[in-house]
Amino acid sequence: VFETDLSDGHPEKLEPPRHTRPQLAGGAVCMSYIVYVDMDAYYVSCEVRDRPELEGQPVIVGRRPTGPDSRGVVLSASYEARRFGVRSALPVVLADRRCPQAIWVAPDFEKYGRVAEMIRTLLKRWSERVVPMSIDEAALQVNLSDRAAVGARAREIQSALRTELRLPSSIGGSPFVAVAKIASDAAKPGGIRVVTPEETESFLEPLPVRALPGIGPKTAERLERAGVTTVGGLARASSETLRRLLGRYGEALAELARGRPGPSLADLPTDRGPRQRSLDRTFEHDAARWEELRGDLEEMAQELSGILSQEGLRYQQVVVRMRWADFTQLQRGQLLPAATEGADPMVAAGLHLARELWEREQAGRRRPVRRLSLAAGRLLPRRGRQERLDAFAAA
DNA sequence: TCTGGGGTCCTAGGACCC
DNA sequence: TCTGGGGTCCTAGGACCC
Numbered sequence: 001v002f003e004t005d006l007s008d009g010h011p012e013k014l015e016p017p018r019h020t021r022p023q024l025a026g027g028a029v030c031m032s033y034i035v036y037v038d039m040d041a042y043y044v045s046c047e048v049r050d051r052p053e054l055e056g057q058p059v060i061v062g063r064r065p066t067g068p069d070s071r072g073v074v075l076s077a078s079y080e081a082r083r084f085g086v087r088s089a090l091p092v093v094l095a096d097r098r099c100p101q102a103i104w105v106a107p108d109f110e111k112y113g114r115v116a117e118m119i120r121t122l123l124k125r126w127s128e129r130v131v132p133m134s135i136d137e138a139a140l141q142v143n144l145s146d147r148a149a150v151g152a153r154a155r156e157i158q159s160a161l162r163t164e165l166r167l168p169s170s171i172g173g174s175p176f177v178a179v180a181k182i183a184s185d186a187a188k189p190g191g192i193r194v195v196t197p198e199e200t201e202s203f204l205e206p207l208p209v210r211a212l213p214g215i216g217p218k219t220a221e222r223l224e225r226a227g228v229t230t231v232g233g234l235a236r237a238s239s240e241t242l243r244r245l246l247g248r249y250g251e252a253l254a255e256l257a258r259g260r261p262g263p264s265l266a267d268l269p270t271d272r273g274p275r276q277r278s279l280d281r282t283f284e285h286d287a288a289r290w291e292e293l294r295g296d297l298e299e300m301a302q303e304l305s306g307i308l309s310q311e312g313l314r315y316q317q318v319v320v321r322m323r324w325a326d327f328t329q330l331q332r333g334q335l336l337p338a339a340t341e342g343a344d345p346m347v348a349a350g351l352h353l354a355r356e357l358w359e360r361e362q363a364g365r366r367r368p369v370r371r372l373s374l375a376a377g378r379l380l381p382r383r384g385r386q387e388r389l390d391a392f393a394a395a
Numbered sequence: 396t397c398t399g400g401g402g403t404c405c406t407a408g409g410a411c412c413c
Numbered sequence: 414t415c416t417g418g419g420g421t422c423c424t425a426g427g428a429c430c431c
Contacts (some may be wrong), residue, residue, distance in 0.1 A: 042431090062399090073399050075431095088431080091397050109401090134402090134431050216429045249405075280400050327398075333424065371399085403430075412421080 031197055033150045033173050034265055035140045036180035037123065037157065040168040040189045042136035043076035046115050047105045049166045056080065057103050064104040065092045071282055075107050079189055112136075118165060126157060131268050137184075139177055141265050147173075147194050154192045174200065177265055178256055182211055200259035205232035212256060219246060231257045277313070278375035279304050286325055286368035290358055293372060294351065300374045301350050305343040308376060314339040316378035318349035322357050323371040331373075332356050339380045350374055 039045060043061040048054045058081035062074045074095045077086040084099035095102070116135050123130045127140040140157075144150050154171040161169050172183025173194035180195075182204070187193035195203045209231060210220045222245050228234050235257040242250030279300045287293055297320070308315060319333040332353040336345060354372070361367060 071397095071399075073397090075399080089398075092399095094396055094398095107400095136431075214429070218428060247406080274402085275404095276402070278401065282399060329426090331425065335423070373400090375402095401431085403428100405428085406426085408424090410421100410423080413419085 031145045031175045033142050033144050033175055033194075034177055034180045035126075035142050035150065035154055035157065036133075036172040036174075036177070036184045037119075037138050037140065037161075038170050038172070038181070038184040038188070039119070039136040039161075040170055041076050041078055043107060043112055044078045044105075045167050046108075046112050048078070049115070050111075054078075054103060054105075058084065058086070058099055058101060059105060060086060060095055060099070060102045061105050061107050062092050062095070063106060065096050068093060071284065115165070115167070119161065119167070122160060122164065123157065125160075126153065129265060131265055133181070137181070139180065139265055139268075147196050150194050151192060154194065158192065176200070176259075177263065177268070178213060179204070179259070181213060182207070185211065197259075201235075204257060204259055205230065205235070207231045209234055209257075212253060214249075214253060214256075222246070235259075273313070273381065274311075274379055276375050276377045277304060277308055277311075277315075277379065278319075278373055280371060280373040282371040283369065286370050287372075288368040290355075293354055293358065293369060296372055297350050297354050297374060298347055300372070301346040302343050304374055304376055305341070305346050308379070309341055309382075312382045313379045314341045314382050315346070315376035316340070316380065317376065318346055318353065319373075319375040319377060320350055320353040320357060321371075321373035321375070322354070322361075322369050323373075324361075324367040325370050326367070327370075329371075330357055330360075333377070335378070339378065341382065346374075346376065 044059050047059065047061060057078065059078040060074055060081055061076040063070075063072050065072070070093055072092045074086060074088055074090045074092060076088055077090075077095070081095075081099050081102050084102075086095045086099050086102065112135060116132070120130055120132060120138060123138055123140055127142055129141040131139045133139055142150065142153055144153060150173040154173055158169055158171055161167050168190055170184050170187040170189060171192045172180045172185070172187055173192070174180040174183055175197055179200055183193040183195045186203075208220075208229060209215050209223050210217075212231060212234075215223075223229070223234065226237075226241060226245055228237055228241075234254055237254060239251065239254075242254050246253065281296055281300060283292070287296075316336050316339040317333060318336065319331055321329055321331040323329040334349045334353055336349065
């Protein structure tokens with residue numbers, strides 16, 4: 001999450017922000033801290049919570065492979081399992097090979113969502129501003145400006161999570177959201193790391209560029225080819241180099257590397273509704289016939305529209321994605337004339353789009369399909385008023 | 396080593412509008 | 414008949430995150 005493009009057509013954004021933004025240069029005024037809470041081995045911890053006998057065991061959340069060509073990856077691994085080289089995103093086949101004695105637990109996402117709500121409720125005890133950053137991470141504005149006080153607060157929070165919810169966590173502290181997150185990573189597992197403004201540069205300097213949120217494998221590789229491997233190196237890179245390598249985004253990353261703030265917590269949206277809902281299905285064996293795709297797509301549209309209506313959401317866009325064995329993928333989307341609900345328009349649009357992608361592939365390389373995805377976008381909350389001229393008929 | 400399922404944001408090009 | 418400068422929206426693809 002970085003600010004970019006401040007000047008393009010948004011003159012109001014050039015004005016100083018309403019709130020006090022922490023500053024590094026020019027004197028430390030009101031360096032109010034952010035405490036960043038990141039749960040350890042979250043899915044596994046949720047399971048251990050319900051089954052204490054799993055404590056201290058090598059536990060893997062994921063679907064245990066049934067054969068050598070089982071598809072799937074590990075969702076979460078306990079630290080005991082990690083000792084065998086098992087980690088999230090590792091193919092389940094390899095995980096089973098590396099740690100045959102592991103205890104496998106099938107994922108229960110509803111549970112993880114419920115527990116996440118409990119965590120957020122607990123965190124609100126220490127701050128009115130709790131911003132969920134993902135299912136297992138949250139940032140809190142704590143209105144403290146002294147490292148000892150922040151450390152003490154972090155210990156209180158960590159101990160409440162452990163005793164009241166029986167969940168382990170790692171906590172980072174910094175006036176800057178991104179630095180607080182990086183500090184929580186550095187504190188894993190089970191630790192607390194507070195980085196003062198004065199320490200920020202020396203804390204970041206030696207880290208690999210990959211430690212910065214927003215730098216993934218591709219960007220790291222591009223940087224490495226230019227001789228930039230550490231955050232310190234990134235901070236020292238010239239503007240031209242960054243622009244050439246990473247475009248406009250590069251400047252924002254370098255600012256972060258130099259220890260300057262990204263957006264403040266007050267700028268991060270807390271409870272914006274979802275942008276998209278989607279379902280993905282990876283075939284056990286790549287699909288080579290249209291009938292297989294069609295059947296699955298209809299099922300997925302039924303399920304997805306059901307989820308949306310449960311959430312009270314209408315959709316105005318339908319997107320279909322296909323991935324082939326070589327992992328390349330293609331997508332086609334369609335904007336509907338109006339926000340709508342129910343399965344029928346989704347089935348119709350989905351089939352049309354999938355057919356288009358399918359025909360295109362049949363005209364060319366005719367690869368079988370590995371994964372099929374269906375997404376609904378442009379989501380709007382359902383309201384009780386008429387949205388379409390022809391809605392009278394339905395009413 | 397062989398890669399799931401769910402999301403987010405950014406960018407570039409084209410169509411279109413005034 | 415050929416044309417500027419500004420903007421928005423849409424689509425597709427890419428990178429990243431947990």
